[in-house]
Amino acid sequence: MSITKAISFTLNGQATRIEVPVDMDALTMIRDVLKLTGTKLGCGEGECGACTILVDGTAVNSCLMFAVDCDGRELTTIEGLATPAGRSVLQRAFVEHGAVQCGFCTPGLVMQGTYLLRQNPGLTVADIRRGIEGNLCRCTGYQKVIEAIAAAVHEIEKGDRA
């Protein structure tokens, strides 16, 4: 075993302090140590996007991030998207458009979609297609996913927050 290091960060708005082996990846920390299992392990190589989370507001593959590098940062996982007021606009859009089949890729796609909407609330369909290149879905054929994100763009134009 490698040495461990105490780190602290904000996870879904909550101050978190834990000790992690310095060679652990952030996804393992999130799933196995912190027991937030919404974020999925797909390929473990950064190809599939199932492990996408936001770090300081930026979408990254958590399977490629060193857990120790979360020190001092702000992490958002799929568990942190809903507000007391309910599901986020994109979460609602995924449900309304049936953009989910087996659901394994969904947390990653919702996180990536959220990132894209926050970066550019006026996303075009072409932007959406390019923006989810790093997320694999083997069920939906992507069409409903794209429709859901496009619908969220529409809701945001009407005044909702991403």
Place this chain on the structure above:
Amino acid sequence: MARVEHYAAPRGLKEAARRAAERPATVLAGGTDLMPQIRSGKRALAPSLVNLRRIAVLRGIRRDGDGVRLGALTTVTEILGHPLLRQRAAVLVEAADHFASVQLRNMATVGGNLCNASPAGDLIIPLLVLGARLELVSWTGTELATRELPLEDFFVGPGTTRLGPGEILAAIRFPLPPPDFVARFRKFGTRPALDISVVSVGIGGRRRNGTLEQVRVAFGAVAPVPLCGRRTAAAIDGHPLGPDTTAAAVSAAAAEIRPISDVRASAWYRTELIQILTARLLRDVHHEGH
């Protein structure tokens, strides 16, 4: 997985270099190559892990005299969105735009892409075309020493570079191309995103009266290291752009690459692709602005 006995995430470059010199160290930048290499057993972590990601001086893109300086921790996303680069070094932005996926572009660093030393590294080809030089730092025992190295001399073989033990890539510099400079990058893969290049080509030079001068050519994934196409560049340099020059460049390219057959393509196919892409890039450069 190897046992890591020391970990540091210093804020200063001097401290990082000192840590890296102290004992065998793995240096962490974006982690996107390092993590899968560790997981697959392709690479073992050294007893010391030095995380560079808190070092502010390794970040940022800025004018530096008559050139541009990219801190080694500059992410691919930062390159993609940078106004000066978009305007004056579009060939680098073009490569950044075809780099992996959004999530990986947000994490992966230019320094990591160079130090990983893949013959297919996407940012390497445009940086060769731009005539980049590297700023390497190391700890002498008492102070920080800096040396410069042309990027084209950096690579030794797949995954190996001329970085000395404990040496850290701090920055990449290249002269800001003059207004008459044109350059193009093209990679070929089976899908636009997240594909390791089967081959890639970059060509750049200064446009003068229907010719290109001071030409630089670079080829990816057709040799053990990213290759400077000197003979191809010579076949283009100063010759009128058009079918004859293209034919000469294409045959020079085929003669100087050293492709292998692997899981992504056969050597024969790579040679075909290099010739086609070289011809297309020259055509694009020729017709641009006409």
